Amino acid sequence: MRRLACIVSDRTTRRKFDNAQFSDCGSSLAVSNGNLTFTTTTYGSNASLECYAGYDANQTTISCLDTGSWETPTCTIKDCGSSLTVDNGKLTFTNTTYGSTASLVCNAGYDANANNVTCLVTGTWYPPLCTIKDCGSSLTVSNGVLTFTNTTYGSNASLACDTGYDANTASIGCLDTGSWETPTCTIKDCGSSLTVSNGALTFTTTTYGSNASLVCDTGYDANTATIGCLDTGSWETPTCTIKDCGSSLTVSNGALTFTTTTYGSNASLVCDTGYDANSATIGCLDTGSWETPTCTIKDCGSSLTVSDGTLTFTTTTYGSNATLVCDKGYDANAATIGCLDTGSWDTATCTITDCGTPSLTNGALAYTTTTYLSDANVTCDKGYTASDDTTKCKANGSWKTVSCDPVDCGSTLPTITNGAATLDDSAQTTYLSTASVTCESGFTPDKSSLNCKANGAWSKAICS
Known part of the structure; x- marks a missing residue:
């Protein structure tokens, strides 16, 4: 079985090899953004791949495969990425x-x-x-000097002008245009507005180094013939000094006050109390002397009179006194009056004596006036008797004494048949005083007490 399997496998491989010998990948192969170069197109052949500038090849050569197709060639465009940055x-x-x-x-x-x-x-x-940007180091300025350590954008150059010149700024900057701000040194100008009291200035130019002629008015001295325009932009100080009358002047019975003593000055003249100044102020004359000051004592005069009295005096100037004596029944406002610092006498008056509103216990007073010699009629209340019909206002300012005295019924009480009366207060027998009534056994009084009546008689009582 194993032998048979090996035979079969070997046959399959040989068949594929035999077939590949006859595979052709063709010459139609192309690639975007590149070129392919080959000499043969059959299985196992190679083609060189070269991409255009800016493109990357996926490989330098491609092969014709046993499938009869070329390997895939690609040319990929280069990418610079998005991480690029730049300073500033x-x-x-x-x-x-x-x-x-x-x-x-x-x-x-x-x-x-x-x-x-x-x-x-x-x-x-x-x-x-x-x-x-670089503004460079070639910049210069007339009548001044520029100092810098750096000349690029944002740098500053210090500007120092020559004596007598003003800088438009302490420093200038290198601008984003690559140019410096404009530096200027302007000559100081003392101006033409300078004036001098009591004199005149004459000049043709007013810038640093110029001179002005000084001429003072008559009676004034110049501190210098010419003044110069200084490097501060200000003129030297011109002065015209006037004559001085001095501060040693004095005046009897007064005082002089001044703040300046030169020609045209005034001194205030204040006289002592009770003295008149010949002038409120005196002037320092062009002679260098003061006008003459005087303080004259005030006089109240001798024409003073007073109604209902007499004034007596020996002198009439400030500080003098006049004796005031009023007629009988008149009051003086003062024993003496003085001649005042105003030049007038104190006010002298003799006022008729006034006894004021009179009052009367247990009665009334009728009057029209209350001054010296006025009369008041006396009316007493019921049960009272007047000591006088009238009273008079006396010279000492008091009313003549008058009184309303209660009617006195006396200490002899009326006889009561079958009874008796006893004073309630043994010392009181005047109007409205009372006496107690008592009856004998078996008798009754018609009233408990007797009264002292307004007619000066006791009332009656009966024991029944």
Whole structure:
């Protein structure tokens, strides 16, 4: 059985070999993006595969198989990939295979080596570069110096101008255009607005190094004949100094106050209390002397009079006193009045004495006025008797004493038949005082007590 199987297998292999000897793969084989080269096309023949630039062969040779077909040839396009990046810029692409391009845009201040980079035949991108712009070191500035350590985009150059010149900026920058900002050194100008009090300046130019002539008004001295425009952009200080009257001036009975003592200045004159100044201010004259100040004592005069009184004085100037004596029944507002610092006397008045509103216990007073010599009529309440019919306002400001005294019924009580009356208060027998009534055994009183009546008599009682 084993021998038979081996014979059968051997026969099958020989049959295949015999058939392969007659297999032909043909010459019609082609490949996209490449070329095939062969000399024979029968089983066992080989064809050389060469792909076009930018394509990769799956193998360098292909064989004619025992099936009568060639192995499959392929030429695959190279792919540069999408991982490409660039410093200081950005790449944009839609395809990454051989021949494709990527758009290159650099950041501000950088130059691209190409607008587009290509996926090369090697399967790699053409190298993209963004090179920083360089503003160069050749920049100069009139009347100044530029100092820089770097000249590429974003760098700064320090600007220092010569004495008397102003820089438009402390530093200038290298711009994204590849050019420096513009530096300028402008000569300082002291301007033409300078003026001087009490004088005049004359100049033809006003820039650094120029001079102005100074001429002062009459009575003023110039500190210099000319002033210069300095490197600070300011003129030297011009001054015209005026005459000085000094600060030693004094005045009797007053004081002078001044802040300046030069020609045209004024001094305030304040006199002591009770004195009049000849002027509120005095001036420093062009002679270098002050006007004359004086302080004159105030006089209140001798024409002062007072109604209902008399004033007596010996002097009438500030600080003097006048004695005031009022007529009888009049009150002085002061024993003396003074001549005031206003130049007027204190007010002197003699006011009629007023006794004020009178009052009367157990009665009433009728009056129209309450001043000196006024009268008030007296009316007493029921059961009271007036000590006088009227009272008068006296010179001392008090009313003449008057009173309403209660009616006195006396201590002798009425006789009560079959009874007796006893004072409730042995000391009180005046109006409305009472006396208790008691009857003998077997008798009853018609009232419990007797009253002292307004007519000065006791009331009666009966014991029945």
